[in-house]
Amino acid sequence: MSDIFGKPLQQIETTIPGLVLFELPVHGDSRGWFKENWQREKMTALGLEDFGPVQNNISFNDAVGTTRGIHAEPWDKWVSVATGRIFGAWVDLREGPSFGVTFTAEIDPSRAIFVPRGVGNSYQTLEANTAYAYLVNDHWSPAAEYAFLNLADETAAIEWPIPLSDVEISDKDKVHPRLAGVTPIAPRKTLVLGAAGQLGLALRARLGDAAHVEYVTRAELDVTSPDLPTARRWRDYGTIINAAAYTAVDVAETAEGRAAAWGANATAVSALARVADKHGITLVHVSSDYVFDGTGHGEYAEDAAFSPLGVYGQSKAAGDLAAQTAARHYIVRTSWVIGEGKNFVRTMASLAERGIDPSVVSDQIGRLSFTEDIAAAIVHLLDVKADYGTYNVTSGGAALSWADIAREVYRITDNDTARVSDVTTAEYFANATTPVSPRPLNSTLDLAKITATGFTPRDGAEALVAYLA
Incomplete structure (x- = not known):
């Protein structure tokens, strides 16, 4: 865990417009560690628009290789982990020239990522007992428009650390369409x-x-x-x-x-x-x-x-x-x-x-x-x-x-x-x-x-x- 300490707060642009990776300062001693996981004033000072989160969700994953996604929702997300480590993969499923662009990164407690509306979100756990957390700025609604992409899509060509054949994936995620069959999410x-x-x-x-x-x-x-x-x-x-x-x-x-x-x-x-x-x-x-x-x-x-x-x-x-x-x-x-x-x-x-x-x-x-x-x-x-x-x-x-x-x-x-x-x-x-x-x-x-x-x-x-x- 020592490698997560001492990072300055900074944002890192990605290949997907609006998808921004953040390095988070983590402070630790013999008792454990502390971080400001979302700090509105500091994040907006770096240029991130105040996206107005209304809900905080946590997904606990007890096994290595737990794989979820790729889901794009009509709201913004702030994704982080409280414990453990994930391999995250994001695919732009928004209508426009960046449709289909992919970005991957590892996320541990010293990192978070802002996922804008319409960007497909997925992850694979790299450690047991991983607590995956995300803030969202809208409540789930059956009337909202969603988009899904198959985890094994050949165009996105995500290089999963653990082969998809060796991990547990939900039946719903297995049958999501390839990129050619995805209806892009329109702008707000x-x-x-x-x-x-x-x-x-x-x-x-x-x-x-x-x-x-x-x-x-x-x-x-x-x-x-x-x-x-x-x-x-x-x-x-x-x-x-x-x-x-x-x-x-x-x-x-x-x-x-x-x-x-x-x-x-x-x-x-x-x-x-x-x-x-x-x-x-x-x-x-x-x-x-x-x-x-x-x-x-x-x-x-x-x-x-x-x-x-x-x-x-x-x-x-x-x-x-x-x-x-x-x-x-x-x-x-x-x-x-x-x-x-x-x-x-x-x-x-x-x-x-x-x-x-x-x-x-x-x-x-x-x-x-x-x-x-x-x-x-x-x-x-x-x-x-x-x-x-x-x-x-x-x-x-x-x-x-x-x-x-x-x-x-x-x-x-x-x-x-x-x-x-x-x-x-x-x-x-x-x-x-x-x-x-x-x-x-x-x-x-x-x-x-x-x-x-x-x-x-x-x-x-x-x-x-x-x-x-």
């Missing part, structure tokens, strides 16, 4: 809310119709319903993208609109955050420049203090605070969203075509956010596993007024830009007969943080030309 599902909206449509175009991506409208899933916690088998989901929102800025100033805005933009987000946090789901929530009052100079960074002016902005700020309660969250803050359907750019292009000369607000400054780019940024953050938090996402380039953008639309569509007249916000709404929400005059967002992750926002002028084309 992605749920897109607000699928019929501008951003929802852009996300569908970006993510496609893969089997693990689900698109729903509020009519199909009411996230404010008390049944939300049981509306899905949430452990099967890895990501929720909340592209749903109440965006009728002026109607939100009415009694009916106020309730609707708070319901969709705050209450619903709070419910989603609770579900996401309970089940280890990454919540992506879309924010707005309206959480600021627009009186600041320069560009608003992600950590600028909230100061919303109207009901819509207040409800969005509350939604941001709710989203932050989920441990795994991305808040994507945008401004002046342009996508498929009715929007400012389409309206200006229509006015130009019909020969109408508009008066357009010139004292509100910001950048357009094209839904195509917002969708791309969301996928980027998820793909590169960027640090959780808030990210501003708009077009790049110079900040412009609505009037400047209107003139650009007229120019691109070969119309006289002089036909667009400037007007102040106060003048534009001077004769309004229905409630009007106050607007931030400066909506320019700082893009340094999203750029630092490797995502380069498109130049706004170029994006506008492409959109109108």
